[in-house]
Amino acid sequence: MRGRVAALLCTTALITGCSIGPRYLRPSLTTPDGYRGQLGGPEATSLADLPWWEVFRDQPLTELMQEALQNNYDLRTAAARVEEARALAGVTRGQFLPQVEYQGGAGQAHSASQLFGQIPRGETRDAFLGAFHLAWELDIWGRIRHSYEASVAELFGSEEFRRGVVLTLVSEVAQAYFELRELDLELEIAQRTVASFQRTLDLFTRRLQLGVASKLEVARAEAALAATAATIPNLERFIVAKENQLSVLLGRAPGPIPRGVSLVEELPPPEIPVGLPSQLLERRPDIREAEQALRAANAQVGVAQAGFFPSLGLTGLRGGASEELKNIVEGGASIWSIAGSLAGPLFRGGQILETYRATKAQWEQTKLQYEQTVLKALQEVSNAITDRQKLAEAQQEQARTVTALQESVRLSTLRYTGGFANYFEVIEAQQQLFPAENILAQTRRDQLIAIVRLYKALGGGWALYTEPPALPPPWYQTIP
Numbered sequence: 001m002r003g004r005v006a007a008l009l010c011t012t013a014l015i016t017g018c019s020i021g022p023r024y025l026r027p028s029l030t031t032p033d034g035y036r037g038q039l040g041g042p043e044a045t046s047l048a049d050l051p052w053w054e055v056f057r058d059q060p061l062t063e064l065m066q067e068a069l070q071n072n073y074d075l076r077t078a079a080a081r082v083e084e085a086r087a088l089a090g091v092t093r094g095q096f097l098p099q100v101e102y103q104g105g106a107g108q109a110h111s112a113s114q115l116f117g118q119i120p121r122g123e124t125r126d127a128f129l130g131a132f133h134l135a136w137e138l139d140i141w142g143r144i145r146h147s148y149e150a151s152v153a154e155l156f157g158s159e160e161f162r163r164g165v166v167l168t169l170v171s172e173v174a175q176a177y178f179e180l181r182e183l184d185l186e187l188e189i190a191q192r193t194v195a196s197f198q199r200t201l202d203l204f205t206r207r208l209q210l211g212v213a214s215k216l217e218v219a220r221a222e223a224a225l226a227a228t229a230a231t232i233p234n235l236e237r238f239i240v241a242k243e244n245q246l247s248v249l250l251g252r253a254p255g256p257i258p259r260g261v262s263l264v265e266e267l268p269p270p271e272i273p274v275g276l277p278s279q280l281l282e283r284r285p286d287i288r289e290a291e292q293a294l295r296a297a298n299a300q301v302g303v304a305q306a307g308f309f310p311s312l313g314l315t316g317l318r319g320g321a322s323e324e325l326k327n328i329v330e331g332g333a334s335i336w337s338i339a340g341s342l343a344g345p346l347f348r349g350g351q352i353l354e355t356y357r358a359t360k361a362q363w364e365q366t367k368l369q370y371e372q373t374v375l376k377a378l379q380e381v382s383n384a385i386t387d388r389q390k391l392a393e394a395q396q397e398q399a400r401t402v403t404a405l406q407e408s409v410r411l412s413t414l415r416y417t418g419g420f421a422n423y424f425e426v427i428e429a430q431q432q433l434f435p436a437e438n439i440l441a442q443t444r445r446d447q448l449i450a451i452v453r454l455y456k457a458l459g460g461g462w463a464l465y466t467e468p469p470a471l472p473p474p475w476y477q478t479i480p
Helices: 002-015 059-071 073-096 143-209 215-229 231-249 277-283 285-306 325-330 351-417 423-457
Strands: 099-110 124-138 311-322 334-343
Touching: 059 073, 059 143, 073 143, 143 215, 143 231, 143 285, 143 351, 143 423, 215 231, 215 423, 277 285, 277 351, 285 351, 351 423
Parallel strands: none
Antiparallel strands: 099 124, 124 311, 311 334
């Protein structure tokens, strides 16, 4: 008998290799040879190859990024999501193994009740049962295998989602940091401009006292001073809000944020290669996550196909049943059984076919989403390249504007004190300089943010996460 059981198990093990279902192949995509706006020819190296702390050599910024990677709540939530996906993959993998359960029971039967044999009328007898049940679904058509393949793809997809959160978090910290430094610079400009307007007001006031100026000059200078001074509280309010935003990204209560070099001293990397468009498929977390979703959808098609075929399983029972408990414990009333089962659909009103069609449609949707994700990635890289180039040009012209206006303020002040110009030239020159300096500060900020967005668009830091996530451990290692 044992030989026949062993032969049956060997046969079924060979049969399980005959699974059905589509084999996953990455969709064929035609990527351009280079990005739109990319200067020069194709480059093998890329800005994305650098770790984030080498893109901007600002030690306080690096420390803020490291703190965010340790404490940010979105990232910690994403890590928990990976652990959940790993556990669910382990649940699916457990279906490959036989499922064993135990059963026990104790009771009494009276009169002509049928319980483990005919009981004479008018008698009451005890009944005890203890047994182990075994059920094993033989994965002939690959239903379990494809389910496990889908769960593993979901695990890998959750890891890519976590990598995407890391990249987004690093980018958000860098962007908020540069926005904060720009607000600091605007505050410095406003304070410097207030001091300049105060000197002009003092000059006009002295001339009024000497009788060589009018009250109108003093009133205009005082209005210009007050208008500029009114921007300082708003800037201080924006600075606090930006520090609070950074504090939340760092996973801590709102508070002050340490600064590094000023925005004027913060220089982007001199050479920024962007690499090849085909590299995005291997680097960008959102593209890799979309491909894992496609792999999972492909496996679900195999699960749906297996629904057309019958399932084959083995069931077994080993235990004891007796009117005496000691017989079960000592093995004197043993029972056992082993059987094979075959169950399959015969008529379900087209449910299985429609389920298969729905699964195929879901696969098609996922495929289109994957292709669209690639196109959006190419768009983001091209936009970031263009932003960097054009903002550099705008920064040069705006710097010329500020230099010219600074000279205009100096000359108009000299002309006014020498009696060759009226007060309006001085006020106008100062009023033109203040917004021009703010625009230059904002342009410098946008230049740095363009580098951050380019780094993110290229899937920066991908080399830090080259190892795939670990699959769920064997069942005997999961017991605490």
